[in-house]
Amino acid sequence: MPKKYNVVVVGIGAVGGEMVKILDQRKFPINQLKILARSSREEEIGGRTYQVTAAAEEELAGADFVFFAGTEGASGASATYLPAAKKAGAVSIDNGGDFRMDPEVPLVIPEVNPEDISKHKGMIASPNCSTIQMLVAVAPIYRESPVRRLIASTYQAVSGTGRDAIRELREQTPVALSGEGEVICSIYPHQIAFNVLPQIGSFKEYGFTTEEWKMDRETRKMLHDDSMRITCTAVRVPVFYGHAESVYIETEDVIPVERVREILSAAPGVILVDDPDNGEYPMPIDAAGKDAVYVGRIRQDPHVDNGLHLWVVSDNIRKGAALNVIQIAERMIADGLV
Structure with a gap:
């Protein structure tokens, strides 16, 4: 037994x-x-x-x-x-x-x-939640060819701050829509309904926030690679569940986009949603309540041969x-x- x-x-x-x-x-x-x-x-x-x-x-x-x-x-x-x-x-x-x-x-x-x-x-x-979904997508590519440069911009749901933040967005939304009454901010320093806040955590070295430094330092630790050049901008958006990330990487060798799709299609925990011509790409509304990391909008940088762009979405409370x-x-x- x-x-x-x-x-x-x-x-x-x-x-x-x-x-x-x-x-x-x-x-x-x-x-x-x-x-x-x-x-x-x-x-x-x-x-x-x-x-x-x-x-x-x-x-x-x-x-x-x-x-x-x-x-x-x-x-x-x-x-x-x-x-x-x-x-x-x-x-x-x-x-x-x-x-x-x-x-x-x-x-x-x-x-x-x-x-x-x-x-x-x-x-x-x-x-950290944003590091998890990013690396589930990036690590399989890193194993194909080491990533030398990574730039990420995150669009993070309020549930990452907890139940009180979910309540704040829910309560602010009808007040902001009606244009009547005062929008009360108790969790975030500014209104989150119909707004984006380019601050998650407190500001630290070089003007980066604690959230942004987490993604940098945690990535290096888990990949056992202190040589990676990483920089991030973390933004809070008025979404209840599901973080989205724009991730740009430069690999040591050129990896064709079709090979990247092959790698990610076989990667554990990843679901590829990459048919933009038909309006198919990852969105938080589809990832909410699910376990996978969804990756799409895969494209080669037109100016950098070894540069790749990814769009990565996952439920921050579940997989994150x-x-x-x-x-x-x-x-x-x-x-x-x-």
Whole structure:
């Protein structure tokens, strides 16, 4: 009889709730599921009612896996509870940002660098949402010919900021449409309805934001390539679910567009939607609620022989967060690492 595992989900916001749904949808081999949050209560998730327990170190006793939900790299819970999880003998997989750049902690996308999972010492980090979908698309091309230059512009949904941001967009929209009343901004510094905000995170070195630096540094870490020249611009858009990215890469060798399509058609986790003459290309509205990374608008740069443009779309709460964490655990089980 296949082994079943005691699973603890820490955090029950947008990502934590999606983790619980995905565990059920994918029939993860669970012996016992425990959900921890700031306070005890009942939560309805996917049509089922779950008991939520107030987080405490003793609640991790007996756990095999601890999934830290977080939201868009939110910090705190994993740093607080990792010692207790290690003491329990559990493997922690963290969607938050506390350990991503820790040299002792593998940062993993199963389709990109599954070999790094075995290097864990009790903690595995899951990358930022925008990095995940970008690398699921770029890594297969990188394996064909190393990428020397990467420029990305992201168009990121409000769900990446959490449930309160979803509510803010929903509440601002009718007020902005009517032109009557005050548009209240409590989550973002400016109105998000019918607007785009060229800031995700805080501004740091060279005027780039924390979100933009994550994509740079996380990419280098997972591809084990510090020579890549990477630059990003991250933008928040008034979409509920699904990040979109314009990704430009320069490879070491020239790769014909048809070969790129072949590579991506065979790549795990990728669905090619690339028939622009017939209006077929990836869009957030089609990716929402799905597990794949969708790639289209593939074209060679007319001015740079080894330059390629891609349009990459994925559900930021599923593959960009909750699903990636669970896929890491599934890969560990499949490889006999737990």
